[in-house]
Amino acid sequence: MAVHNVQVVQVQGNLEWRFLRARGGNWVAVCDPLALTVQSPSFAALMEDIAETINAMLHELVRSNDLQRFFRERGWQSAPIPAKVQDVWFDVPFVTRASDRDFEDSLR
Secondary structure (H helix, E strand, O other): OOOOOOEEEEEEOOEEEEEEEOOOOOEEEEEHHHOEEEEEOOHHHHHHHHHHHHHHHHHHHHHOOOHHHHHHHHOOEEOOOOOOHHHEEEEOOEEEEEOOHHHHHHOO
């Protein structure tokens, strides 16, 4: 059995996600600065899905050669990124906060 080693790259960035529990029971989170929305069946899954979504987005930026520009525009920094980027997990800190009424109304 092959062992897959993943290297964690710490990113110095700052994101806020607003979340709510939708009428159907799913949890929804929105990150306005990145124009991303995530929906999950539980709050724990939502936290995992947010991290996976950010990671996938940063991998796409690496593939398109836009990652450094993206970081510069936001004032973000990271540890050096290894050549085998497919073995990288981008660890970006984020905070969550319960949504306000205007946000809830916009989702209905």
